[in-house]
Amino acid sequence: MTVKSRVTCFRVTSPDGYRSTYELGADRTRIGRATLGGAPELVLDPDPHRLVSRVHCIVEHIDGAWTVTDNGSDNGTILRRGGELTRVLGTTELRHGDAILVIGDITPTGEPRYWKLTFDDPFRTEAAPVVAPVAVTPGTGETPHLTYDWLQMKVYRVEGGVKQEITGLSPLSHRLIRYLAELSRINNGSPVACTHTELIHMLWGRPEEWPPSRSYDETNLRNIVTAVRKRIERDPANPLLLQTERNIGYRLLIKVAAT
Template identity: 35%
Template sequence: MDILLPFLNIVGPDGRQFQMDLEKDTVTIGRFDQFNDIALSPDPQQLITRKVHCTLEHGLYGWWIVDNGSVNRTFVLCGNDVQVVQGRTLSEGESIRILGKLSETGKPGYWELTFSDPLGTRPSGPPLQVAYLEYDWIQARLYRIEGPRRQEIRELRPQEHKLIRYMEQRNWANGNVPVMCSYEELLAAVWGEEAYHTEGDDNHLIWELRKKLEPDPKAPRFLETVRGLGYRLITAPRAKEEA
């Protein structure tokens, strides 16, 4: 049968091999299958993030690999060149590398996930202008950037400022690459030790904020949902030159 979908050939540090078709536009990769589309297990040394070590995301101009602020990072092997992922496109034959084992002498062993998309659609022109948010910490102002346009988002509530500040700080610590923030993280960031708040409060706050941020709140571009896990704020351009 012809291979119609893009796929990953996956080889573990102990030689385990399998293949995964990329059937969705967002594919999460991590340690546990309860939280991820692709589970890299076993991982007895707990080197891989439990919830979303990294994600593969499909857009108009190909596939992106995005590290989700993981402790041990995500790498891409292109020929003999190994690069730390800070949000980059993934090309045919390149391999994602994720630390999966350390020997007694400290020698690393990696999971290698080699990307292939032989029938992928080729772009006919340059990518679209990048849209993202910018937060001014000193003046506590939020701006929406779309190409040359810069528009201030006004009348934010205190809880919305707390959420934006926390998510922007996570992105900044990850090299200005957007990070998925879990429901638990956002509850703590916005309401602190007020234990009576729930995931529903997160969802309500996100919806109210989307109505201010998004041209279409039902099709969010700036405050994205990561299915079943949390949310991600787009506060820096993802588009970078390919290595």
Template identity: 40%
Template sequence: MDLLLPFLDISEPDGQQFQVELEKDMVTIGRFEQFNDIALSPDPQQLITRKVHCTLEHNLYGWWVVDNGSINRTFVRCGNDVQVVQGRALLSEGDSIRILGKLSETSEPGYWELTFSDPLGTRPSGPPLQVAYLEYDWIQARLYRIEGSKQQEIHELRPQEHKLVRYMAQRNQTNGHVPVMCSYEELLAAVWGEDAYHTEGDINHLIWELRKKLEPDPKAPRFLETVRGLGYRLVTSPRAKEGA
């Protein structure tokens, strides 16, 4: 039976193959099954990020692969051309995502190949629309919400909120200005350092208080996104310019 949903044909470094349908608009890919929708295992050399090496994300203009600031990077092969993903890359029919999964004794790399296919996908009819995003002024330590030509400052941020925003904005900046999923562990360390008395619940509370200041509807966040069970992403780049 023909597949109605987009899918990935996945080849392991040792040549084994399997197929995965993309049933959600955001699919996480990484080493551990408990943290990801698609687990690339076994990975005995620990070359793949355990919590979200990269994500696949769908919008009106197609499917994108988004590197999550991984150490060993994410690549896309289009025909014979292989390019490192600089933040995010739009996928076309037959493109392959490549993730390093093995190094031989002579340092020859072996890759996971995830070949994308969406033959029944809807094609965009025009250019992307303008969307809103956040911008952080590092020198003045000010946070702004940008919507088209309008700029609005988010006032009265608490010190903990500033620490959280600065850390998440920095992670995005080092990832080509593309939003990175920040784990609970990262955020706890960024906000409270080695203070062991704070928990994931404290991060959730801090996120909720911040959403009430920067989101038009805190229950439907656009700027401070949840990655269920793993952490959060702060939208600090004009993704409309890239089709997001």
């Protein structure tokens, strides 16, 4: 016989499969990674590739309901309800059985591995319905471009109506594409030029977070850009998709849905 918990909590499963329980005793719980400046209430650790933001998302108890809000995280917050996956773009009310997914690792073959926080509140909220996944047919474009599947963490090159998955991306390469894709989404689908400094801090953190006797500069960034171009460009020496903005940084030609 299965005994139901009488305490509202998350059943936490790490990317490695380790299971634990976190009780939601307060009306506000920040979820993220620990830094030198402090830590949120629920720490998702380990985070070997810095995919989890400092405060990735926030769970709150408001007017008798539990909600989750993405806190402007770099890699997004995903909600699984039944068989349906949706990206949390605003504040979403939680139901018993919902699972919050936060990317925690990327395998050497480019497959995402998630932290899974299953919401357990059987006596207070309506159970999440079981919904069949909805198939989405991507559109085609006139010029070569990339598309990004936020839920599956997959990158595609689209050219001449043919959609081809990009494989073999390292975790840092994938993180660079994902970050530039998010900026494009925020900018109503238009590519955004990012400075070298911004991208260095996004990939490796700020200087105070670097290991002793270790530093990162434009050479390190250029190595990541070169690796990405070898995967996404037909001619890496003459890139069309990941473009150099002279004296500024880089921008990525990628199509994402504006929200």
